[in-house]
Amino acid sequence: MDFNLSEEQIDIQKAAREFARGEFDPDEALDLDRNGQFPLRIWKRACHLGFIGIHFPNQYGGQDLGLLENILVVEAFCSRHSGVGMALGLSDFGSEVILRFGNEYQKRRYLPLIAKGESASSLAYMEKGQTDGSSFVSTVAIRNGEGYLINGEKIFVVNATLSGPMIVFCQWNKTKSDDQVALIVEKNGNGPVPSMMGGQIGMRMVPMVSLTYNDIKVPQGNLIGEEGEGRSQFVNFLNEMRIEAAAMGVGIAQGAFDLALTHAKQRVQFDQPIASFEAIRNKLADMVTRLEMARLLTYKAAWDFDRNGGDVLLNCMAKMVSAETAFEVADDAIQIFGGYGYMVENQIEHFYRDARMVNVFGELGQTERLLIADRMIGNI
Amino acid sequence: MNFDLTGEQKKIRELAKGFAARVIAPRAEELERSGEYPYDIMAQMASLGIMGIPFPKEYGGGGGDWVSMHLCMEEIARADVSLAALLDVTTSVVANEIYAFGTEEQKQKWLIPLAQGKEIGAFGLTEPDAGSDTAALKTTAVLKGDEWIINGSKQFITNIGLDHASIIIITAKTRVGEEGKTTVSTLIVPKDAPGFTLGRRYEKMAFHSSATHEVFFDDCRVTKDHLLGDIHKGLAQHLSVLQTGRISVAAITTGLAQACLDEALAYTRQRHLSPQSLLKFETIPFKLADIAMMIELSRTIYLKAAWLKDQGRDYTLEAHFAKLFASETATRIASDVLNMYGPFGCLEKYPVSRYFKAAKLFEIVEGTSEMQRLVIARELLG
Numbered sequence: 148m149d150f151n152l153s154e155e156q157i158d159i160q161k162a163a164r165e166f167a168r169g170e171f172d173p174d175e176a177l178d179l180d181r182n183g184q185f186p187l188r189i190w191k192r193a194c195h196l197g198f199i200g201i202h203f204p205n206q207y208g209g210q211d212l213g214l215l216e217n218i219l220v221v222e223a224f225c226s227r228h229s230g231v232g233m234a235l236g237l238s239d240f241g242s243e244v245i246l247r248f249g250n251e252y253q254k255r256r257y258l259p260l261i262a263k264g265e266s267a268s269s270l271a272y273m274e275k276g277q278t279d280g281s282s283f284v285s286t287v288a289i290r291n292g293e294g295y296l297i298n299g300e301k302i303f304v305v306n307a308t309l310s311g312p313m314i315v316f317c318q319w320n321k322t323k324s325d326d327q328v329a330l331i332v333e334k335n336g337n338g339p340v341p342s343m344m345g346g347q348i349g350m351r352m353v354p355m356v357s358l359t360y361n362d363i364k365v366p367q368g369n370l371i372g373e374e375g376e377g378r379s380q381f382v383n384f385l386n387e388m389r390i391e392a393a394a395m396g397v398g399i400a401q402g403a404f405d406l407a408l409t410h411a412k413q414r415v416q417f418d419q420p421i422a423s424f425e426a427i428r429n430k431l432a433d434m435v436t437r438l439e440m441a442r443l444l445t446y447k448a449a450w451d452f453d454r455n456g457g458d459v460l461l462n463c464m465a466k467m468v469s470a471e472t473a474f475e476v477a478d479d480a481i482q483i484f485g486g487y488g489y490m491v492e493n494q495i496e497h498f499y500r501d502a503r504m505v506n507v508f509g510e511l512g513q514t515e516r517l518l519i520a521d522r523m524i525g526n527i
Numbered sequence: 528m529n530f531d532l533t534g535e536q537k538k539i540r541e542l543a544k545g546f547a548a549r550v551i552a553p554r555a556e557e558l559e560r561s562g563e564y565p566y567d568i569m570a571q572m573a574s575l576g577i578m579g580i581p582f583p584k585e586y587g588g589g590g591g592d593w594v595s596m597h598l599c600m601e602e603i604a605r606a607d608v609s610l611a612a613l614l615d616v617t618t619s620v621v622a623n624e625i626y627a628f629g630t631e632e633q634k635q636k637w638l639i640p641l642a643q644g645k646e647i648g649a650f651g652l653t654e655p656d657a658g659s660d661t662a663a664l665k666t667t668a669v670l671k672g673d674e675w676i677i678n679g680s681k682q683f684i685t686n687i688g689l690d691h692a693s694i695i696i697i698t699a700k701t702r703v704g705e706e707g708k709t710t711v712s713t714l715i716v717p718k719d720a721p722g723f724t725l726g727r728r729y730e731k732m733a734f735h736s737s738a739t740h741e742v743f744f745d746d747c748r749v750t751k752d753h754l755l756g757d758i759h760k761g762l763a764q765h766l767s768v769l770q771t772g773r774i775s776v777a778a779i780t781t782g783l784a785q786a787c788l789d790e791a792l793a794y795t796r797q798r799h800l801s802p803q804s805l806l807k808f809e810t811i812p813f814k815l816a817d818i819a820m821m822i823e824l825s826r827t828i829y830l831k832a833a834w835l836k837d838q839g840r841d842y843t844l845e846a847h848f849a850k851l852f853a854s855e856t857a858t859r860i861a862s863d864v865l866n867m868y869g870p871f872g873c874l875e876k877y878p879v880s881r882y883f884k885a886a887k888l889f890e891i892v893e894g895t896s897e898m899q900r901l902v903i904a905r906e907l908l909g
Contacts, residue, residue, distance in 0.1 A: 345876045346874070347874060348872075427897075478858075486653065490683075491730040491732065508873070517810075
């Protein structure tokens with residue numbers, strides 16, 4: 148056993164924290180959050196310094212590092228500002244499908260642009276009638292001459308308004324739920340037209356859209372892997388994504404905790420800092436303990452992913468615990484701030500709103516709970 | 528024992544329920560998005576007599592009781608919590624304070640328009656350094672000749688930004704003359720008093736159609752007769768009406784939680800093939816069962832507290848229980864229902880997203896959960 152991060156990992160963590168401290172301007176973040184705008188300037192800077200796509204191999208513009216290094220960055224960003232952190236963390240959303248399953252041409256074509264900040268990737272899986280990406284989809288792809296034709300509708304798609312590749316999961320064999328196909332759609336003039344889904348309570352810098360695909364043509368070369376492999380690629384992607392989402396939760400909890408701790412030490416009521424009251428001390432102790440548990444599980448899941456390719460049980464646990472922890476800690480942080488916590492200007496409340504997104508975006512905590520149970524119980 | 532509502536109470540609740548569903552609910556999303564104040568709805572609430580239910584008819588009220596008032600608040604909160612909070616502040620706190628401690632002249636002048644809903648009231652207790660520690664206030668008022676000279680500021684003041692908000696009741700450290708002994712008193716300050724200024728409007732996580740501001744008093748002058756009640760008992764008086772406000776917070780959060788359950792039931796019915804198919808599973812049905820149980824408990828405790836008040840009996844402990852239990856319950860329920868909605872719950876067009884953001888405030892206002900526990904413990908330990 149060795150719980151230490153390597154020197155390189157510590158350096159990455161430090162660099163990410165310093166970057167976030169230096170580049171995440173609070174006033175800018177407040178405006179971006181209020182207006183639902185992607186943090187373009189900060190994203191370009193982060194890409195320029197190599198923080199995005201850190202887990203891509205060198206030849207595709209990355210740093211040849213693993214998921215653990217990637218989530219150290221995501222955590223550091225989210226702890227400084229959950230809105231900016233989530234937007235940066237999700238700017239390469241879905242790129243792992245290309246990284247893990249794409250062919251050499253696809254990797255060379257898309258990944259370096261994503262790492263450089265010239266493209267933001269997106270992934271379209273969810274549809275109306277689903278609450279998460281755990282079932283079969285009604286968007287269909289059929290062969291059309293040399294390529295494919297996509298018809299259907301996707302919802303909750305991120306980064307669709309930025310340029311870059313979009314990976315669309317379509318049903319291939321309509322009678323077999325796991326027989327799907329993943330196709331790359333380029334977001335240019337011929338792509339589907341995005342329609343905003345409306346204001347979001349959290350993750351506001353990542354506006355989510357719905358997309359209607361009406362006979363969208365995709366060339367043969369944009370097929371990822373083989374026909375019929377889409378579902379297993381998506382399941383594999385979820386394994387990696389859950390761990391990244393868990394890291395967002397850990398970052399959010401850390402950020403909210405840091406602010407609450409500082410406030411509790413400074414805020415004087417009844418002639419003493421409120422941190423001297425047992426009620427607040429108990430709360431802070433619980434917050435930091437939950438945070439440590441979520442972090443340990445998340446790092447373990449990432450470590451296991453890098454070493455053994457990932458384990459559903461571990462990454463479901465990590466995501467579920469981190470999402471709940473992020474919310475509980477942010478909730479307690481607002482409580483410690485009292486009325487100040489509820490006012491937007493003090494920049495605590497966004498942690499509460501953003502934390503909620505970790506639990507429902509991509510996949511529900513409840514789904515993870517049942518997946519854990521499935522794994523434990525097996526067939527009965 | 529008798530858990531039945533009277534005919535009158537049932538009638539008032541039905542009236543509020545119908546009004547809330549017909550007039551308020553269809554506008555709730557737009558109000559939260561635009562942050563505009565629904566003056567037309569406020570006027571309709573006034574003409575229905577909702578604002579003055581518990582006050583005698585000679586003071587512009589309805590001659591009803593606090594149970595009816597709170598049943599109304601629950602029903603209105605079920606449609607929009609900002610409007611329900613308006614009732615809490617104006618009726619349960621400000622009008623209530625004037626009714627309980629005001630002179631006949633003060634009641635004639637200020638209670639009547641509040642009870643009739645023609646004017647709105649605000650109260651100012653919180654200051655930058657006086658939150659839970661209400662006694663740490665710094666605002667001062669010195670009686671010079673026939674006038675109180677007030678200096679200081681108050682923050683997070685609900686409703687004061689409304690056009691027809693006419694007065695704010697503040698707590699201040701008062702002295703009679705420069706040499707006098709300092710005590711804490713409550714003063715009625717009209718919004719048009721010289722030296723009163725409205726500060727910036729706060730941007731909050733939710734409650735966007737509620738006008739919350741900071742306020743300043745710079746040599747603000749009001750005549751002697753603006754002192755409310757006993758000069759030495761201002762803080763105690765004010766805290767005693769906040770007890771009623773706690774019942775109101777409990778009624779409002781019960782309404783909020785009920786709205787969440789309404790949504791959850793509609794949503795699960797719509798999403799799943801039939802209740803029978805849903806009942807093959809336990810996750811959601813069990814959660815719904817818990818939610819319904821918690822709401823019933825919230826409702827029962829706020830009604831008990833209101834009933835005790837109507838009987839003229841002590842309701843301190845029950846008001847704290849009700850506020851603490853109902854507000855924490857509502858936050859949890861809103862969060863659980865949002866989870867049931869999945870990512871859809873995070874879209875602001877779905878009511879549950881509003882409930883989720885709004886619920887949290889009630890664990891803070893009119894005494895944080897921590898302060899409720901502290902006071903309950905003090906009552907128990909003597």
